[in-house]
Amino acid sequence: MKIINSAIYAVAILGALTVQAQADGYPAVPLLSTSKTVMDEEIAYPANGPAKINAMLVTILPGEKTVAHQHGVPLFVYVLEGEVTVDYGEHGKKVFTQGQTFMEAMAIEHVGTNVTSSPVKLLAVYLSAEGAKDVIPRQ
Incomplete structure (x- = not known):
C-alpha cells in the first residue's frame, strides 16, 4: 500500500x-524522459570535448534503408511523419510511428528501414561533443 x-x-x-x-x-x-536507450542501455554522454548539439531532419523514402550503424553519442528521435522499422539484429525489430519518441541504441548496431509507401521524416537530435562520432557506420 x-x-x-x-x-x-x-x-x-x-x-x-x-x-x-x-x-x-x-x-x-x-515528449520523453528517460535514462536508457530503446535497447535498455544506460545513456552515457561523450567526454571528448566541449558539448555540442547536432539536430538533423532525416528522410527515408519508401523502400530505402540506412546503412548498418551505431551511435557514439546519445540520440533523441522524434518521428514527424510515417513509420520506420529498426532492425537491432539479435535484439529484434521495433516499429516507430508518427508522434513517437525514443532514445536510439548506441552500442547495438541497427538499420532503419521504410517498408511503407510514404516517406518517413525523423527529427534526430544528437547530444554530442567536439570530436565525438554521432554515427558510426559498419566497417
Whole structure:
C-alpha cells in the first residue's frame, strides 16, 4: 500500500509540475524522459570535448534503408511523419510511428528501414561533443 501511495503522490507532483510550467507561460508538452536507450542501455554522454548539439531532419523514402550503424553519442528521435522499422539484429525489430519518441541504441548496431509507401521524416537530435562520432557506420 505504501508503494501505491508513493506512486500516486509522484504522479500528482508530476501533474502539478506540468500545470505549473504551463501556468508560468512555458507551455511545455512532455515528449520523453528517460535514462536508457530503446535497447535498455544506460545513456552515457561523450567526454571528448566541449558539448555540442547536432539536430538533423532525416528522410527515408519508401523502400530505402540506412546503412548498418551505431551511435557514439546519445540520440533523441522524434518521428514527424510515417513509420520506420529498426532492425537491432539479435535484439529484434521495433516499429516507430508518427508522434513517437525514443532514445536510439548506441552500442547495438541497427538499420532503419521504410517498408511503407510514404516517406518517413525523423527529427534526430544528437547530444554530442567536439570530436565525438554521432554515427558510426559498419566497417
